[in-house]
Structure formats: C-alpha cells, structure tokens
Amino acid sequence: MGFLSIRVAIVEDDKQVRENLAHLIGEAAGFECVATFSSGEEALELWPRRRPDVVVMDINLPGISGVECVRQLKSLAPDIHIVMLTVYDDSDRIFRALEMGASGYLLKRSTTEGILQAIEEVHRGGAPMSSYIARKVVQSFRRQGASDKGVENLSKRETDVLEYISRGYTNKEIAEALGLSAETVRGYLKAVYSKLHVRSRTEAAIKFRR
Amino acid sequence: MGFLSIRVAIVEDDKQVRENLAHLIGEAAGFECVATFSSGEEALELWPRRRPDVVVMDINLPGISGVECVRQLKSLAPDIHIVMLTVYDDSDRIFRALEMGASGYLLKRSTTEGILQAIEEVHRGGAPMSSYIARKVVQSFRRQGASDKGVENLSKRETDVLEYISRGYTNKEIAEALGLSAETVRGYLKAVYSKLHVRSRTEAAIKFRR
C-alpha cells in the first residue's frame, strides 16, 4: 500500500447499522474506522482523540440533530468532511446539512461499493449526492440568484426602508427618519418581504448585505 | 489664480442663514456658491445641474431630515463631500450624519474663516469637527471594538443561538434545532443583547457578521 488509509468516524444511534458500517469500512482496503459514536453529543466530545478525516453522520439522531452536529463539528474542525446518512431523500434536512457544512450524503440502502465510493469522494473534496438532490441544490442557487435580482426590482421607497432595516433600525425609527407614518413603513416592508421571499427583517437585512 | 474654485452648494431652510452663507462663500477667493436649496427634497432633485464639490447641509431641515438627505445624496453621488451645519453640538444627530456619509460638520456660530476652512478641509478629504465630537467618534469606535471583542466573550450556547439568529431563524426554530425550550433560547438571546449592546436580533446579526 504505502498510502495512508482514510480515517473514518461514524455517528449513528442504531447499533446494528453502526456496527455493520464499522465492519464494512474496517474491512475495506484504504479505509479505517477510527471511532463510532451513538449520539451527536458523544461525537462532539470525543472526536478529537481519533482525528477522523471523514465523518459519516446519521441525519436523524436522538438528542442533538445530525444537522446541528454538523454545524458544531464544522466550527470545531473545518477540515473534516462529513457525509450525511439518510434513509430516504429527505431533501429539506439534507439541504440544511449541506448549508451547515456537510459535503454530501448517502442513503442507508446504498451498496457497499456506493458507501465506500461516497466516503472516498468527499475525502477527495467531492460532493456525493443523488441527481435529484443535486438538482434541488442547483434550484436553490437559482432561487438565491433570483432573489439577488429581487433586490433590484424594489421601488425607491422599498429600497430606502430596506437600507434602514439592514442597519438595525425599528419601523418607528425608519418612519421618523423618512418622515412617514409607521404604518406606511410596514406597508413597504411587506412589499420587500414578498419580493425577496423572506419572512422577517433579519432575513431581509442578510439578503440585502449579500 | 489658475486654480478651480471649490463648487459649493448650500441646503438650509432659514433664508437669512442661507443667503449669508451664500454671500460669504461667493465672495471668498477659491470658493464658488453654485446652488442654494431650501429643503432636502429640492437638493436631491436639483443638485445634478450644478455639480457641487461640497454640500453644506443643515442638519435640522423641515420635511426630509438633513441626515436622511445625506444618505440619499451619498448614494446618488458618492464623491460629493458633505459638511453638516448645526446650531449646537448635537452629538447624536451629527453621529448619524457621519454614519450616513457626511465628512464633518461646522457650527452656525463659526467665524467666516472657520467656515471656509471647514469647506476647504472636506474638499481635501479631511474631516472637520470639534474635539468634543471627535472624541465621541473615537469612543464609538472603541465601543464597536469592544463589542467585536464582545462576540468573543459569549458563552458556547450564546454563540450557538447567535449563529442561528444571523441566519434568520426565529426563536422557535432555534429551540427546535438545538433541542431547547423557546424560553431558554430567549434567555440566551437576552444575554447576547446585553453583551453586544444591541436591542434587536437584526442588530445582533449585523454585528455577528462584522
């Protein structure tokens, strides 16, 4: 060999699934299972001792969710690559996980080769996912692109209000600054929300500041 | 001479003050008064025809405020330098004006030389202001600096909550993501507000994202 194995850790609450995976990875050439955790909390506490390259993370964990565990793990160790484990194409949660820093995902029903390929792919910096989810991701980028353009078809007044929002002003303060009634400011704000497809001033402020 | 005069515009609702200023500037060597406006609205509509280098803007205008006029003027013409005109050291509004893009300010009771010096100074890229306000500005930077450090002495949980806030989540959503009660999230949020010296989630999100 001469090559270092990919050091893999597993976070999965189901003992059966966890041990199957660990065995599968441990047996494969070029892979090493350096840790198994039965909860996100355990993983967040104990991962440093084994320094995994890749973490295979169940998306559906008791206690702390897989998505939240990804967020925290990535903030502790940005270089670790994470593959989410799911039973079905749960696009919403996979989405959140990708947003939080996961690199890809694999289905529990995947073949042995599929699983090892996915781990190897994230380790190379790839992003293993089904074409269905890949399309969802692309659609989301389009949505983001569209909403960036959304900022451009706001009216003058709507932009004025949004600029104040992005500086943390309240409606009352904006009304005073622009010499309008607070109700009017609210009216423009509603238009901004609907055009930017957001539901709160904070989301609007974030989008406005790119 | 051979040198171009500094083209000055005045925005001031008091006719007496406006005409005194216009006369003073028009008479001075190296200065030219290219326009006078009696309101912010008028200035925003008509400034392009006269292309001023420097705008002297009353901070206290009827209708649109001087501060708001600064914001809009600077977004229309970022290269124009603006000096605020105030009766007294109204630190709060001067502050807002500087935040919106004004370069400095001068007091209405200033001497002729003081006024011309201030205009010349902003034109050179300077920032004329009293030492009192200058100290306020410095203090504000300290406050900002301190609050940037403030982010660092948030506890783990407080940081968790703030991170979700900066992604536009509601308290309820954060509670669900972190497996906490919504009341608990509120509790952490209160701590975040007091440590960052902000009063709303949007302000907190802005500070968190630098």
Add this chain to the structure above:
DNA sequence: GACCTTTACCCCCATTTGGGGGGATACCAT
C-alpha cells in the same frame, strides 16, 4: 382613456419579540 406602478395611509388580529423579574442545577476555581 385604460392600465400599471408607486406612493402613502388605514384596519384587524395573532404571534413574536424584548425587558423585567425569578428560579434550579452544575462545574470550576480560589
């Protein structure tokens, strides 16, 4: 003239937020 957008304001109503209090553990350091 008919149409659209923009500006500006109003109503109701449920939910969320923010400010002010509490508590109860637990752990850590002096």
Add this chain to the structure above:
DNA sequence: ATGGTATCCCCCCAAATGGGGGTAAAGGTC
C-alpha cells in the same frame, strides 16, 4: 466552601412584528 459562570427553565407584560385585507391619489405608458 463560596463565589463565579454557564446551562436550562419559568413568569408577566407591553411593544413590535408579520400577514391579511383595504383606500386613494399621482405618475407613467400603451
């Protein structure tokens, strides 16, 4: 052991926010 900090939860209450309606005048544009 005693104080400090962090974690987690609860109460009350006023204000702000967001979603759903609506009106009316002013300005383009086709």
